[in-house]
Amino acid sequence: MDKANAEWAKDIPCKNITIYGFCKYENDGCIFNHGSTKANATSPGPKFNAKTASSFTPSKVLNSKNSTSAAIKAEKVAKALTTAVEQPTTSSPLAMKSAPFTASYNPYAANFTPVGSAGTSTPPPASSSHPGFNPYSAPAGINNTGDAPMQSSASFIPGSPAPFAQEAPGRHTNFPSIYPPSHSILQYHLYAPDPPLHLKVPLKANERTPEMLFIPNDIREELLKKNQAALQVFPSGGNLPEIVGDYFGLVPLEFHNRASNKERYQGHQNSLYKVFSNFDGKIYIMRRIHDVKIKESVQIFKPFQDWKKLVNSNVVGVRDAFVTRAFSDSSLCLVHDYYPQSSSLYETHFVSFNPTPITQDLLWSYLVQLCSAIQAAHSFNLAFQNICLDKVIVTGNPGRIKIGDSCLHDILYFQEDTDATKEQQKDFVDLGTLLRDLAAKSTGSQDTDIESLVVDNDFKQVLNYLLEPKSLKTLPELMALFSHKILPVLSSLQTYAEYTESILARELENARLFRLMCKLNFIFGRMESRIDINWSESGEKFPIILFYDYVFHQSDESGKPVMDLTHVLRCLNKLDAGIGEKLMLVTPDEMNCFITSYKELKDLIDSTFRALSQ
Numbered sequence: 001m002d003k004a005n006a007e008w009a010k011d012i013p014c015k016n017i018t019i020y021g022f023c024k025y026e027n028d029g030c031i032f033n034h035g036s037t038k039a040n041a042t043s044p045g046p047k048f049n050a051k052t053a054s055s056f057t058p059s060k061v062l063n064s065k066n067s068t069s070a071a072i073k074a075e076k077v078a079k080a081l082t083t084a085v086e087q088p089t090t091s092s093p094l095a096m097k098s099a100p101f102t103a104s105y106n107p108y109a110a111n112f113t114p115v116g117s118a119g120t121s122t123p124p125p126a127s128s129s130h131p132g133f134n135p136y137s138a139p140a141g142i143n144n145t146g147d148a149p150m151q152s153s154a155s156f157i158p159g160s161p162a163p164f165a166q167e168a169p170g171r172h173t174n175f176p177s178i179y180p181p182s183h184s185i186l187q188y189h190l191y192a193p194d195p196p197l198h199l200k201v202p203l204k205a206n207e208r209t210p211e212m213l214f215i216p217n218d219i220r221e222e223l224l225k226k227n228q229a230a231l232q233v234f235p236s237g238g239n240l241p242e243i244v245g246d247y248f249g250l251v252p253l254e255f256h257n258r259a260s261n262k263e264r265y266q267g268h269q270n271s272l273y274k275v276f277s278n279f280d281g282k283i284y285i286m287r288r289i290h291d292v293k294i295k296e297s298v299q300i301f302k303p304f305q306d307w308k309k310l311v312n313s314n315v316v317g318v319r320d321a322f323v324t325r326a327f328s329d330s331s332l333c334l335v336h337d338y339y340p341q342s343s344s345l346y347e348t349h350f351v352s353f354n355p356t357p358i359t360q361d362l363l364w365s366y367l368v369q370l371c372s373a374i375q376a377a378h379s380f381n382l383a384f385q386n387i388c389l390d391k392v393i394v395t396g397n398p399g400r401i402k403i404g405d406s407c408l409h410d411i412l413y414f415q416e417d418t419d420a421t422k423e424q425q426k427d428f429v430d431l432g433t434l435l436r437d438l439a440a441k442s443t444g445s446q447d448t449d450i451e452s453l454v455v456d457n458d459f460k461q462v463l464n465y466l467l468e469p470k471s472l473k474t475l476p477e478l479m480a481l482f483s484h485k486i487l488p489v490l491s492s493l494q495t496y497a498e499y500t501e502s503i504l505a506r507e508l509e510n511a512r513l514f515r516l517m518c519k520l521n522f523i524f525g526r527m528e529s530r531i532d533i534n535w536s537e538s539g540e541k542f543p544i545i546l547f548y549d550y551v552f553h554q555s556d557e558s559g560k561p562v563m564d565l566t567h568v569l570r571c572l573n574k575l576d577a578g579i580g581e582k583l584m585l586v587t588p589d590e591m592n593c594f595i596t597s598y599k600e601l602k603d604l605i606d607s608t609f610r611a612l613s614q
């Protein structure tokens, strides 16, 4: 279709008029025939002008019983279609609301079924192929049923639930657009799982399956879920304040009904939120202790300064501590690092839908990691005093754990001059209790007698040492009991680090080349470039067209397309680096050729892109 020369289209009726009753591009360059507006408005039959929908009179041949409802349905259909067509590019719920024709349309209230309903003409769905329709313009998460959101928005049928950002009935929130159901954003579940082992074809050393070329499914899913959890936001306008200190976007994190251990928080109620920092843009968790009386600032300041120094891979770092009135009381807030998708040991091994089995190796690994955390804290003369199944979180594979909620106990139970030795002894007992409970769980036994646990003798020895009353415990003594188990743990963590690093290495160039591809495609093949003299054979932009053909549209002597990924990667990398190497670009008719360098091409592409994005 040659849009530059519009003569051929002037007698062809515009399809928008036929389908929608009007064409929004009529005065904006649409090359098809629109007839006269008057004729459209008065023409009989299914033709329908959405702009004059309120004065629409159904044809007399309609069954009088159905005519009123048909007119109402048609009006709703027209409005719904107009909404889809008139809003091609914006995803802002506010922008949508202020757009023409959309203000009064409420898809929640639309309880009609135009598709296939008896006695009415079936209106065409807002097709994704319509030039003005952008399926991505509908806000994410529009589908509360858990179906694929993009599919459902692209094939939206008026009357189906919640297609656009709307105020949920009786609530003043843009619920569907800003709090999408967690399962409907990313469709990681659509990736096929690896085939079962017995179906795996043995490969030769030089052979690869397609899955081997990409990030393994389990890792990709895990990372996607983490990103999804990290970016989740909560509807504004509830009881939560919008801003608390330097933090905003509060999302409550506790969804279980278990009663909190009141002793832990000095009898105060507590809440946990995921928050965004206004200071550095990062995501943290914020523990709020409700209604606390802090007498002196040193009560917060000193423990915070002490714990801030502690940096250890098995301790959740503390970032901020302050008292706020943002919750309409005097709340103490502690801000810690956020580890998306993490769950406590209790949730992981006891109450999860699919509890992770506890093996002897895992127990050793937990012991080693917790000892590392204890060693770090005790060396600063600090004590956790909260080592328990609830406060140790599992942050990733293989069984990586961290002690959370550090510092809080020291603030709530603040004493100016304390001897940490006693509290450090409690850490050892807490560690022993935690490991004993896990070991008991691994066999499903309720009996916590150490001798009856099904674990190896070395582990029993460790438990006996930790839980033995009276004796003064030290870390060197403890670690001497299982020194031979530390190296295998270290080795497995290192093996996993190397494995993930090798996967990362495979994906190294992806983002850069993808950005480059996007840049190229943004500027290449635009409709307006076909009538722009600069893109013609004598124009300054012509090398871009030739380069695009050179990279992607190579063919061999017999005219067979050449699809050589290596060639593409080589060219794009050279282009990205802007090297001085020359290349010869030949026109398709082979009558002309240009000699240019990657550097010149890069400059040309960059300047074209800049001009486009200004």
Ligand SMILES: Nc1ncnc2c1ncn2[C@@H]1O[C@H](COP(=O)(O)OP(=O)(O)OP(=O)(O)O)[C@@H](O)[C@H]1O
Pocket (backbone or CB within 6 Å): 253, 254, 259, 260, 261, 264, 270, 272, 285, 316, 336, 337, 338, 339, 340, 341, 342, 343, 344, 347, 390, 391, 393, 404, 405
């Ligand atoms: N640093 C963190 N990063 C990410 N998520 C966390 C973090 N700390 C805790 N969580 C998540 O928040 C959930 C609730 O944690 P919390 O410490 O409030 O446990 P709890 O069982 O509710 O105990 P309590 O309310 O008695 O303190 C945890 O199960 C975990 O999934």
